[in-house]
Amino acid sequence: MKEEALKLRILICTLFIFSFLSVSCHANSKATSDEESYQKRMELYRRVEITTQIPWYYIAAVDHYERSIRTVRNDLPRAKGITGIYIPPEVWSGYLNPNKNDMSPLSIQLFNGFGVDGNGDGKANRADDADVIFSFADFILNYGVDEDHFRLALWDYYKRDKTVSIIMAKARLYKHFGKLDLNHKTFPLPRGYNFTYHNTWGDSRGWGGRRIHEGTDIFAGYGVPVRSTSYGIVEMKGWNKYGGWRVGIRDINNTYHYYAHLNGFSKGLKVGQIVEPGTLIGSVGSTGYGPPGTSGKFPPHLHYGMYKDNGRTEWSFDPYPYLKQWELLDRKRASAK
Template identity: 75%
Template sequence: MTCSLIFFLLFASPNISFGKEMSEEEAYQKRMELYKRVELTTQIPWYYIAAVDHYERSIRFVRKDIPKPGGITGIYIKPVQWAGWLNPNQTNPSLPSIELFNGFGIDGNGDGKANMNDDEDIIYSFANYILKYGIDEDHFRIALWNYYKRDRAVGLIMEKAKLYRHFGKLDLNAKTFPIPHRFNYSYRDTWGDRRGWGGRRIHEGTDIFAGYGVPVRSTCYGIVELKGWNKFGGWRVGIRDINNTYHYFAHLNGYAKDLHVGQIVEPGMLIGSVGSTGYGPPGTSGKFPPHLHYGMYKDNGYSEWSFDPYPHLRQWEWSDRKKRKN
C-alpha cells in the first residue's frame, strides 16, 4: 500500500456518493470535490487530474472501441491493465490479487476493494501512477507520455490543465457566435461543398459573409494553437477548446493586437477581423468576397477529422440572441 493511499485512508472525509441522476452543475461540483481531495492527499495539482479525466471523457464519447463513461469521471483503464496482465480473474476487485499480478488498480475510498467501476478508485489509481514519476510539470509530462505513447495526447492534456488552472473552474463549455450581432452577416450550410482552387477538395467549414474589418471573436474557452498564413486559408487562427475540438478561423483581414500562439481566450474575445485573404502566397487578398471561413475538427485520441459546424453556429447564434433579449 502506497504512502499516499495510507494518508488518504487516515484523513479522508466520508465517501462521496455519485448518483447517476444529477445536473451538470452537480456533476462539476462532485468532480471538483474529488479532484481537490486527490490534491490534498497526493499533492498533485487538481488541474492535472482534471485535465486527464476530461481528456479521457471527451475521447470516450467519440470512440466506438471503448465504453462510454458510466460515472462522473472519464478515465478508462482496461480490465487487463487494472487487474494485471496475467491475472486469471480480471473482474475481481480483490487487492491482494491485483497487487500479486502488479495491476494498476488501488483502493481509493477505503472499502478494501479496487473496483474499476468506482470513480474514487479510478481517480486515485491514476494519481498513484503519476506519483511514481513526480508531481512537477516535467515529470507529469513524462508520466503522460509513457501512459499514452502519443505526443498529441500529452499536448492536449497540458492545454486543458493550463485552462483549468487559469480559470479555476471546470465549466468551460460556454460558446458564442463568432460575429457580433450588431454587424450584418449571412451564412448557410456550405460544409462538404466542392472546392477547386489548389486541387479538388471538399469545403470543411461554414462561410459567414460580412464586410471587411468586421470583428471576429473566439467562440469558446480555449488556447490559440495556430496563427499565421496558409495558401488556402490566408491569415488564420486555430483555437483548441476544453473538449478537444479545434476551432478554425480563416481568410482573416488581420489579427487582434498581441494575439499569439499559446494565448488563453474565452468566448467573445476579439481575435481578428473578416477579410478575403488566401489562394496564393502570403498577402494574397481579394480573390473572393470577404467572409469568415469557420471550421471545426475533433480529436479522438488517434486522429482528427472535420465535422459540420453549421448546426453549432445556429445554436450559438440563437443563444446569443436570447441572452440579448434577457
C-alpha cells in the first residue's frame, strides 16, 4: 500500500510539473493590476486542484492568509510575487542542510526540507510562485485532501487553533462566492438616514474600569438599520456587559468587524452565517453597561470597531479613516446610478 501511495504521489507531482510548464513565465511576471493578479492566482489554484485534487479554495485560503499577515508583521518580508505563502529558508532547505539557499530538489529532500520543484525547471526555488504553491500542496498531500485532513495539516503546520479557524473560514468564503476579489466595502448605515460621527478611537472610558475606546461611535436614531461593511462570516453574536447586543464579523483579510450597542439582531442572523457588504445584521440602539437587557444609559449609537489578527495576536486599530472612505464610496456609487 505504501508503494502504491508513493507511486500515486509521484504521478501527481509529475502531472503538476507539466501543467506548470506552460504558465511558469506568465505566473512570475509582474502584475499590472489587481484584476490580473487575481486571474493569475486563480490559474495557479485551479491547476493545483486539477493535478492534486486539493480544492482550489483551500490553497487560496492559505495563500491569502499568509499574504494578509505579511502586511502587518515586521518579522516577515513583504510578498514580491503573486503568491503570499512564506516559507523560511531553513524550513525550505531542511534544518540540517548547511546550504540554506539550496535549490536542489534532491539535496533538499535528503535533508527533509519543504521545497519541491513545481514548474519542471529542475530547481526548488522559494522565490518562484509555482514552486512555493506546489510545495505547500505537496505538504497537504501527506495528510489528505478532505476537510478533516486539511484541518490536521494546518494544525501541524501553524500550531494555532485560531489560524486554522481563520483559514477554514476564508476557504468557505472563496467556495461560496467563487471568486478571489472579496474586498468590496460599504458604510454600516444606509444612505438616507441621519447620522453623525467623529474620531473617538483611543478616547478614555470609565464604566467598568479605566480603558480606551476601541472604535468609532456613529450616532443615529433608534432602529436605524446596521449592515455588514464587508464580505465575511459571523463569528460572534450575543450580549456583552460593555457592548450590549453585539455582532462580530471576520472578513477575508483577517480583520474582525465589531458592531455594538445594537437594539436587536436581524431575523435569522446566526453564528457561522456568510454575509456580504450591505447584509442587514441589526439596528442602532443603546444597549450595554449592565446585565442582559440593559438599555438607555447613553444616546443611541453604533459602536464600530476593527481588529486585526497577525497570526500571533489581535489588536484594535482606528476605523475612522475607513468609515470616511466607505461613506464617500457609497455616495459616489449612488450618484453614478
